[in-house]
Each structure stands twice: as structure tokens, then as C-alpha cells.
Amino acid sequence: MKEKKLMKGNEAFAEAAIRGGCSLYFGYPITPQNEIPEYMSRELHKVGGTFAQAESELAAINMAYGGALTGKHVFISSSSPGIALMQEGMSFLASAEVPLVIMNVSRGGPGVGGIQPGQGDYRQVTKGGGNGDYHVPVFAPASIQESVDIIYEAVPIADEYRNPVMVLVDGMLGQMMEPVVLPPIRRQITSEEIAQKKPWALTGHKGERTHNVVKSLRLKPDELEKHNIHLEDKYKKMKRELIRYQTDRLQGATVVFVAFGTMSRIINEAVDHLEKAGIKAGIIRPISLWPFPDQAFDEIDPCTKVIISAELSLGQMMEDIKSAVAGRFPVELIYRVGGMVPTPMEVADKTKKILEVIA
Secondary structure, eight states: OOOOEEEEHHHHHHHHHHHTTOOEEEEOOOTTOTHHHHHHHHHGGGGTOEEEEOSSHHHHHHHHHHHHTTTOOEEEEEOHHHHHHHHHHHHHHHHHTOOEEEEEEEOBOSTTOBSSOOOTTHHHHHHOSSSSSOOOOEEOOSSHHHHHHHHHHHHHHHHHHTSEEEEEEEHHHHHOEEEEOOOOOOOOOOHHHHHHHOTTSOSOOTTSSOOOOOOOOOOSHHHHHHHHHHHHHHHHHHHHHOOOEEEESOTTOSEEEEOOHHHHHHHHHHHHHHHHTTOOEEEEEESEEESOOGGGGGGSOTTOOEEEEEESSSSTTHHHHHHHHTTSSOEEEEEOOTTOOOOHHHHHHHHHHHHHHHO
């Protein structure tokens, strides 16, 4: 039996990145993710890695861009408004096809907002805040253990697709403590492996090959069009291969909830309350927010009366839900914002009222 260790979320996230092979970290302090750079500053050098605190989030993402161009595995983290400042850099990284892993421990918004849990970054991270036709895969775990597993997996995913990958949690997961099983330490990539597996990397040609140029600028329209189509083909491949979701109790469900992250944990308890009241309820939990798991909605029982999006935002995920449902079921919303988190009983009571209206 594997040994479990009690860890705070943010520290577990950082440890997962180190164990995943990340050797470079660039960041800037912002709550509620400050334990990540603190942990990295203390632990990363022990495995031969390098920690650098930037003077701003703008600097951090561009330092990460430069670091990732060497072929090393790079991890970077921030929270909501900091991620907003980084999104120009994410567009550049996606265009230049440079892999790295980004952690967003989100807070309430808009603007500076508050440090309490929120899911108002959904549209920001899934639709892209940077310019142009680009995508960043986004995974939204619901526990510290799942976060650790996804961060560990995100390192090779970023390399495989030569693209940034984002892991989105909220401040509640970052600040809570849970027992976790840590993955084995994946050794850091060597210079020889970089030369073999990442021939695009900027490692110095030493007169043995033509020099590499990694760029986003393409002034000729036909070249830029060709590049955009190449990227779109890659995004289509991501849509086929990176979808993650879980479903539970959909068969015969009167109501089906859609929720991710912390909110999905609350919904699991709300479903139990509803079933005690004689209302069958199921849940779809998207784990990949982009690509969104449209096919999960094909598993919904035809007898279902309503789909309810349960969010810590004002319904940002509803756009994707309605697209996936394609008019087959009505879609309603249960939400709290501003750092307020509903209780399972509150969700159950609101669900009963929705069912009374549509009955």
C-alpha cells in the first residue's frame, strides 16, 4: 500500500511539479497561491533546479518563455489577475509552440476581487485572454490528489503537443489540507535528451547544426495563414485526445448537475440530500474545461427534466453546456459569487424550487 502524506494543496502542487521533472520555476507572489513560490524557493534547488522570483507577472511569463526555449521543463503559477497579465505571453508561447505548465489558483473577481474561492476565470482560461487563434488545454481537478496527478501528467502533455497546459483550481483547494500519495520522482531531462527529443530548442548549435530560430512574428500573410492552420490541426488533435470527465448516477436522473472543482464536491453531497427527498439526481464533472467534454452529455437519460450548471461564477460555463446539450434539455443555473460558497442543503433547496417551476 502506498504511503499517504498530509499536505497543504499549494505545497502538494509544487511538489508534484518537481516530481514531474520541472527544473525551472518563475513566479511572483499573489494570494492565494503564495505557498507555491515559497515551496519552490526552498525545494527546487535540491534537485538541481532553478527558482527565480520575477518583478511582475508580465516578467514571469516572459522569463518562463525564455527558460522553456532551452528545452527544460518549466512550471509557473499565479492567481486570476496575475494570469490575466500573463495571457499575452500565453498567446506567444502557443504561437511559438513552446511547452510549459501553468498553475492558476483562482480567486474571486473581477479586478483584484478577493482571495476567497471563485470560478470566475472559466471564460478567461477556456476562451483565451490573449490575441489570435490559439488554445491552451485546461484541466480542473477536484481534490489535492487529483491535482497532483494532473500536474504530474501535464508535464509530458505539454511536451507532446508543444503547447502551454493550464491546471485550474481555486483558493479552497490551494489552502486546504488532504492526504495524498505522491508520484515517483521523474528525473529531469538531460542535455542529450533535449538534443534528441527537442531539436527546436535553443541549446547552442556548437557548429554542429544550423542555428534554431523560435519566433511568433510572421509578416507574410500566406506564411501566417499556413502556421495558423497547422496550429488548428494540432488543437483538433487535442480535442480528440485530451478530454477528461466523470459521470455519476445519470441513469433515471430527474436532474443532472454539471460542476467542476470545489463546486463538484458540494454537488456530490447535494445529490445525496436530494435522493433522500425522493429526487434522483446525477452529475457530470468536466475535468478538462478545454477541450470541453461535449460527449458526456450524450449519456444523459432522456427522462431527465433539467440540467443545472452549478458554479462559483455567474454562469460562465453555461455557454459550453448549452452548446453540448443542443436544445435537448432546459439548462438552469445555481451559483454563488464574491467568495461565497453554497452549502449542499442550499443547493438542494434551490434545485427543488427549479423543479417546481418547470414541472
